[in-house]
Amino acid sequence: MSTSATFTRPVGHLGFSLDGKVVLPDDQRFDGARRAWNLAVDQRPAAIIFPESATAVAAAIGYAAERGLRVAAQGTGHNAGPLGPLADTVLLRTDRMRGIRIDPQARTARAEAGVVWLDVVQAAAQHGLAALAGSSPDVGVTGYTLGGGLSFLGRKYGLAANNVLAAEMVTADGRWVRADAKHESDLFWALRGGGGSFGVVTALEFRLFPVTQGCAGALWYPIERAPEVLHAWAELTRGQVPDELTTIGRLLNFPPIQQIPEPVRGQSFVIVEAYHTGDPARADALLAPLRALGPVNDTITTVPMPAFSHLHMDPEQPVPGTGGGMMIDASLTPVPELVTPVTAQIQAVKAALAPWAARQMYLNFAEAQHPEAPFWTDHAYQRLRQIKANVDPGDIIRSNHPIPPADR
Numbered sequence: 086m087s088t089s090a091t092f093t094r095p096v097g098h099l100g101f102s103l104d105g106k107v108v109l110p111d112d113q114r115f116d117g118a119r120r121a122w123n124l125a126v127d128q129r130p131a132a133i134i135f136p137e138s139a140t141a142v143a144a145a146i147g148y149a150a151e152r153g154l155r156v157a158a159q160g161t162g163h164n165a166g167p168l169g170p171l172a173d174t175v176l177l178r179t180d181r182m183r184g185i186r187i188d189p190q191a192r193t194a195r196a197e198a199g200v201v202w203l204d205v206v207q208a209a210a211q212h213g214l215a216a217l218a219g220s221s222p223d224v225g226v227t228g229y230t231l232g233g234g235l236s237f238l239g240r241k242y243g244l245a246a247n248n249v250l251a252a253e254m255v256t257a258d259g260r261w262v263r264a265d266a267k268h269e270s271d272l273f274w275a276l277r278g279g280g281g282s283f284g285v286v287t288a289l290e291f292r293l294f295p296v297t298q299g300c301a302g303a304l305w306y307p308i309e310r311a312p313e314v315l316h317a318w319a320e321l322t323r324g325q326v327p328d329e330l331t332t333i334g335r336l337l338n339f340p341p342i343q344q345i346p347e348p349v350r351g352q353s354f355v356i357v358e359a360y361h362t363g364d365p366a367r368a369d370a371l372l373a374p375l376r377a378l379g380p381v382n383d384t385i386t387t388v389p390m391p392a393f394s395h396l397h398m399d400p401e402q403p404v405p406g407t408g409g410g411m412m413i414d415a416s417l418t419p420v421p422e423l424v425t426p427v428t429a430q431i432q433a434v435k436a437a438l439a440p441w442a443a444r445q446m447y448l449n450f451a452e453a454q455h456p457e458a459p460f461w462t463d464h465a466y467q468r469l470r471q472i473k474a475n476v477d478p479g480d481i482i483r484s485n486h487p488i489p490p491a492d493r
């Protein structure tokens with residue numbers, strides 16, 4: 086991609102045909118097409134379009150504008166819950182835009198809008214490089230990165246959003262824009278943590294890192310030992326922990342369903358996960374107090390980087406679920422009857438942690454609507470609203486965590 090010419094231009098979508106690419110509610114493909122990764126979300130948009138290029142994205146935006154409809158971009162639907170009713174909205178499903186380019190010398194990747202993390206992780210590993218992927222192999226690179234992007238390598242290398250080098254997008258008025266450190270600086274700032282309100286991103290370019298393997302896995306204990314294990318874990322995090330080590334304390338209740346492996350099905354555990362990319366002896370020394378507590382299972386071992394994508398045991402196919410913020414991840418709700426009790430449990434944990442809650446929430450882990458926009462400082466939010474007003478004054482592009490245009 087040339088970076089020297091004009092950085093904003095109309096894509097020229099008027100001659101582009103969307104024939105066969107628009108799925109309307111009376112189409113037999115509609116139910117399959119509207120399905121989000123989170124199967125608990127029953128989204129019913131006015132139309133669904135599967136663009137395969139930036140030109141098709143611009144044509145899809147034009148299609149919506151001609152009909153007075155709004156546009157919502159969706160990669161996987163991992164965070165479709167907060168979108169709300171879509172009766173006035175064209176859903177742009179980007180999952181056919183799957184091109185990846187790795188530049189091993191520059192240590193960068195370019196991923197089109199529909200790429201999921203495992204694709205990048207595997208492509209990068211072929212060149213001895215690692216990406217700032219999250220815990221789940223099939224989360225979309227674009228939604229994750231626009232919302233921040235918290236990786237197991239994040240303590241050392243920062244958020245995925247802060248390692249973006251360029252973003253290509255189509256704006257609400259059909260312009261193709263490439264935003265980077267030298268061009269479209271407001272948009273470049275807004276896209277890195279502001280979410281999907283500013284246009285439909287068609288590709289991202291970002292940094293990769295020279296990491297080929299790490300020491301990772303989990304220490305498992307019976308749930309009854311949660312207080313002592315979590316206190317020992319908290320003690321570890323209070324010490325001199327190198328940036329190469331990320332740990333996670335979790336309470337896991339495995340539902341008694343067939344999809345869960347028999348040894349843990351229907352059981353509850355407290356576990357401490359560890360992901361370390363430095364000297365293994367250092368990890369062993371840091372984890373020694375936790376190992377001294379006698380875990381019933383210790384899976385921490387040296388693995389190649391792509392294995393990191395599976396160790397957190399996130400479901401790797403669409404599932405129904407509900408989740409809550411304050412860094413508390415989703416619990417599965419495999420049947421609708423579980424939504425109420427699981428939501429109640431999430432609320433109970435949040436209430437117990439309330440004394441330590443930060444004012445700010447993390448956008449990617451917010452699976453409900455938050456009109457009060459607790460993801461940004463007041464100053465940042467006002468700047469985001471101003472940028473939204475400049476680029477999309479009619480509020481055509483809607484995000485799961487929307488930013489309304491500033492009043493003129």
Ligand SMILES: Cc1cc2nc3c(=O)[nH]c(=O)nc-3n(C[C@H](O)[C@H](O)[C@H](O)COP(=O)(O)OP(=O)(O)OC[C@H]3O[C@@H](n4cnc5c(N)ncnc54)[C@H](O)[C@@H]3O)c2cc1C
Pocket residue numbers: 158159160161162163164165168179198218219220221223224225226227228229230231232233234235236280281282284285286287399400415449450483484485486
């Ligand atoms: C099982 C699981 C594991 C997770 N693990 C992590 C983790 O380790 N670290 C972390 O930080 N987060 C994690 N998350 C949260 C995840 O980052 C968010 O759910 C994120 O929004 C998912 O992005 P997506 O594109 O897959 O989802 P989508 O629901 O498709 O997209 C979410 C939003 O992103 C925006 N968006 C997506 N594509 C585009 C586009 N092309 N143009 C403009 N806007 C777009 C839209 O606003 C959209 O509503 C996890 C979530 C789940 C369910």
